[in-house]
Amino acid sequence: MKQIQPRQNYLGAGGWVWAGNYKLERYLxxxxxxxxxxxxxxxxxxxTMTTFFRIxxxxxxxxxxxxxxxxxxxxxEYLVAVAFVYHALNGLRLILQELGFVLGKPTxxxxxxxxxxxxxxxxxxxxxxxxxxxxxxxxxxxxIGGW
Amino acid sequence: xxxxxxxxxxFKVQRYDPEQDNSPHLQEFAVPSxxxxxxxxxLLYIKENLDSTLAFRTSCRMxxxxxxxxxxNNYPHLACHTQxxxxxxxxxxxxxxxxxxxxxxxxADLVPMFNVHKSIKPYIIREDxxxxxxxxxEFSQLPxxxxxxxxxxxxxxxxxxxxxCPTSASDKLFLGPQAxxxxxxxxxxxxxxxxxxxxxxVGTDHGVWRCHLAAACSEACPKGLDPAxxxxxxxxxxxxxxxxxxxxxxxxxxxxxxxxxKPKVPFPEFTVKGSQ
Amino acid sequence: MWRTRLHLLHMLTGxxxxxxxxxxxxxxxxxAILGFFGIDATEPTAWQSMIARASQGIWAGLxxxxxxxxxxxxxxxxxxxxxxxxxxxxxERIITWSFIIIGIIAFIWxxxxxxxxxxx
Numbered sequence: 001m002k003q004i005q006p007r008q009n010y011l012g013a014g015g016w017v018w019a020g021n022y023k024l025e026r027y028l029x030x031x032x033x034x035x036x037x038x039x040x041x042x043x044x045x046x047x048t049m050t051t052f053f054r055i056x057x058x059x060x061x062x063x064x065x066x067x068x069x070x071x072x073x074x075x076x077e078y079l080v081a082v083a084f085v086y087h088a089l090n091g092l093r094l095i096l097q098e099l100g101f102v103l104g105k106p107t108x109x110x111x112x113x114x115x116x117x118x119x120x121x122x123x124x125x126x127x128x129x130x131x132x133x134x135x136x137x138x139x140x141x142x143x144i145g146g147w
Numbered sequence: 148x149x150x151x152x153x154x155x156x157x158f159k160v161q162r163y164d165p166e167q168d169n170s171p172h173l174q175e176f177a178v179p180s181x182x183x184x185x186x187x188x189x190l191l192y193i194k195e196n197l198d199s200t201l202a203f204r205t206s207c208r209m210x211x212x213x214x215x216x217x218x219x220n221n222y223p224h225l226a227c228h229t230q231x232x233x234x235x236x237x238x239x240x241x242x243x244x245x246x247x248x249x250x251x252x253x254x255a256d257l258v259p260m261f262n263v264h265k266s267i268k269p270y271i272i273r274e275d276x277x278x279x280x281x282x283x284x285e286f287s288q289l290p291x292x293x294x295x296x297x298x299x300x301x302x303x304x305x306x307x308x309x310x311x312c313p314t315s316a317s318d319k320l321f322l323g324p325q326a327x328x329x330x331x332x333x334x335x336x337x338x339x340x341x342x343x344x345x346x347x348x349v350g351t352d353h354g355v356w357r358c359h360l361a362a363a364c365s366e367a368c369p370k371g372l373d374p375a376x377x378x379x380x381x382x383x384x385x386x387x388x389x390x391x392x393x394x395x396x397x398x399x400x401x402x403x404x405x406x407x408x409k410p411k412v413p414f415p416e417f418t419v420k421g422s423q
Numbered sequence: 424m425w426r427t428r429l430h431l432l433h434m435l436t437g438x439x440x441x442x443x444x445x446x447x448x449x450x451x452x453x454x455a456i457l458g459f460f461g462i463d464a465t466e467p468t469a470w471q472s473m474i475a476r477a478s479q480g481i482w483a484g485l486x487x488x489x490x491x492x493x494x495x496x497x498x499x500x501x502x503x504x505x506x507x508x509x510x511x512x513x514x515e516r517i518i519t520w521s522f523i524i525i526g527i528i529a530f531i532w533x534x535x536x537x538x539x540x541x542x543x
Contacts, residue, residue, distance in 0.1 A: 004165045006248030006256040013508055015316020019245065020221045022363045026313065029361035033504065040497045047490075047529065051536045054473070061473070081448055088441040094360055095434045100383035103376055106298040113371030117362045141453045318507040346424070352506055352515070356430045389427040 024124065025117055032090050035083035042080045078142045082135045089134075093127050153179035156231055158189055160201065161242040162252055171249070173240070174198075180231040186219055186239065187226040190253075202252040210369055213305030217253055218242040223307040225369045244310040257306050263322055264304070267330040267348050272341025273398055286338045286399040296335035299328050299377045301370045308364035308374050320353040324364035327355055328374035331381040340398040342384065350385050358382075433499045436492040443489045474540075483537035490533045498522045 011019055016030060053064045067073070096102050102123070103116040117124075155177050163171035176197050178189045187205055194201050203226070204214040210228040217226050219241050220234055231239065247255035273279055308324040309315050315323050322330075330349050334342045349355050358378050365375040387393035476482040502522050506515060 004250075006250050007163065007165065007171075009243065009245055009247060009249045009255070010319065011245050011316035013317045015245070016313045019311065019313065019316060019363070020218070020223065020367075022222075022311070022361075023366055026361040026363045026366075029313065029359050032359070036497075036500055037504070040501060043493060043497060047533055051533055054477075055536050055539060077452075081452060084444065084448060088437075088445065091437050092441060095437065097360055098379055098382050098434075099386055100376075100379045103379055106295060106373070106376060106380075108294075109298055109301060109371030109373075111371065113368070113373075115362065115365035115368075115371070115373040116376040117360070117365060138452065314507055321507070350424065350427050352426060354426075356426065357503065357507055385427045386431055389424050389431060 024121065028090055028124070032087060032094070035087040038083050039080060039087060042076075074142060078138060081138050081142075085134045085138070086131050089127055089131050093124065153181040155237070156180040156189070157238045158193060159238060159240045160190075160193070160253065162201070163249055164200075165251060171242075182232060184231050185227055186217075186224070186229045186231055186241065187215055189231055189239075190226060190241070202250075202254050204254055211303060213303035216244050216255070216305040216307045216310070216369075218244055218310065223310045223367050225305060225307070228369055244306055246310050246312070246315045247306055255306065257304070260306050260309055260323065260325060261304070263326045264329060267322070267326050267333075268341060268345055269329050269333060271333065271336065271339045272344060273338070274340060278401060284402045284404065287402045288337050288399050292337040292399070295337075296332050299332035299335075299372055299374075301372055302329060302332075303370055305369065307367050307369060308372075311363035311367040312358075313361050313363065314357050314359065318353060318357060321357055322349065322354055324358070324374040324378060327358070327381060328372065328377035331377040331384075334381065334384060337396075338399045342388075346385060346388065349381065355382055355385060429499065433496060436496040440489065440492050440496055443485060443492070447489065477537065477540040480541060483541045486537050487534045491530055494526045494530055494533075498526045 016033065049064060053060050068077075097117070097120075102120060104119065156179075158176045158178050159173045160176065161171050162168070162174045176193045178192050178197075180189060185208075187208060190201065190203055191205070194203075203217070205227065206212040206214045208215075208227040210225050213225075215226040216223060218224075219226065219229060220236070220239060223244055226241075241253065243249050243253045243255045247257060247260065250256050271279060302325065304325065306325070308328075312321075312324050314321050327349060330345050333339050334345060355378060358375075360375065360379070362375040365373045368374060384393075502518060505518055510518070
């Protein structure tokens with residue numbers, strides 16, 4: 001009798017984005033990854049600018065700066081700043097939780113089950129609130145505070 | 148007790164016959180469901196009355212054997228433990244658990260998960276192996292020491308956490324939350340001394356450090372095990388050992404034989420005449 | 424064990440970047456708000472203020488340190504993301520070594536510029 005191979009059923013990298021109706025922390029993980037990659041791409045451009053263009057002298061530098069004061073670039077810059085704020089604060093939360101500092105002790109599972117991260121969700125929501133406040137502060141400075 | 152008249156619920160079940168189909172497809176069934184019916188009851192109704200070729204696993208029907216894990220309306224559940232009414236919908240979409248290979252219809256191949264589980268050495272490892280094989284007395288363990296890992300002993304190996312994990316979705320070599328939580332369960336057991344051996348399995352490129360705390364595993368676990376907590380505590384142990392912090396604790400000793408003998412209780416009188 | 428140490432270094436550089444890059448972003452962007460606090464940071468991207476910073480050793484040192492931390496953190500993180508789509512073992516080795524080489528080259532080039540501007 002022919003041996004039938006089981007069919008592979010991996011979600012693949014799409015499974016990072018959507019695998020079901022999960023809750024907050026899974027999307028914080030996704031956003032952490034997206035912001036990290038976004039900052040990496042920005043960082044490549046930024047590194048090029050502050051090395052190649054800076055060392056070529058004042059004229060090249062000021063020409064670059066005038067180009068970058070275009071509103072479209074400013075929107076991108078704002079997004080990168082907010083991405084950095086999110087990635088940094090979420091990263092600090094991850095460091096504290098991954099080393100098990102703030103998660104508490106194992107407790108016997110009594111229905112309805114509350115896992116350790118769910119119990120600490122108020123702190124996570126507070127972190128999200130701080131990120132939103134800082135994003136608004138940056139928005140104020142980018143718009144009203146002058147380009 | 149009135150159950151209400153049964154209403155028709157549409158079960159969209161993923162079918163896949165490896166001998167005939169090229170790819171899986173959804174098949175619809177109309178199942179009369181009433182209050183108190185579980186999804187497993189619905190599947191059994193389909194198998195008994197509508198299509199007996201439907202394949203799925205079931206055994207205990209009380210959420211203790213871990214056989215009936217399935218993706219129901221895009222979330223992994225145990226079919227025996229999930230009421231049809233809790234979805235508040237007339238359509239249920241039932242698929243096999245993702246991130247495990249499919250054998251047929253709703254049957255997922257859990258053998259790869261069991262092999263990974265074996266690779267983290269899920270047994271007590273001690274230097275006095277002779278004592279483990281031929282015990283002379285029990286190992287002493289305080290209730291507080293038991294509480295440090297008791298929550299993680301309730302794993303029924305259903306595979307739902309591995310289906311929920313985003314890293315398991317793309318990384319075929321990732322150990323998965325089930326194996327790593329059980330690794331912590333043994334490392335945290337005060338009777339065990341095999342932490343170093345397990346660290347070489349778990350502290351690799353596709354081990355503990357590829358967990359990014361999405362915590363979908365703990366959210367989906369049907370037994371409230373919290374594998375995410377176990378993995379973070381395992382990371383803490385790895386970090387302490389990498390930095391050289393933390394006291395070295397020797398494993399639980401064997402209980403010493405009792406020094407006082409209890410007073411002998413006299414044999415009671417026979418109560419039924421003529422039975423001796 | 425060294426993989427655990429690499430990851431702990433990832434966490435440590437993360438914290439250091441949060442501090443250094445945080446000051447960098449605040450100085451570069453939040454001029455209006457810093458003005459409220461009395462810190463004069465007008466037009467940080469103008470040539471004069473940029474050159475003024477570049478001639479001070481402390482800024483050059485901080486930028487070089489920030490560059491080192493960012494390169495390590497970013498390349499280790501990107502390597503983790505790539506490893507999670509399970510390439511073969513040979514691809515994993517190639518990726519790891521090429522990231523190490525890219526990191527070293529980028530650091531040498533990126534550190535050369537502040538040092539060159541410092542002495543000019």
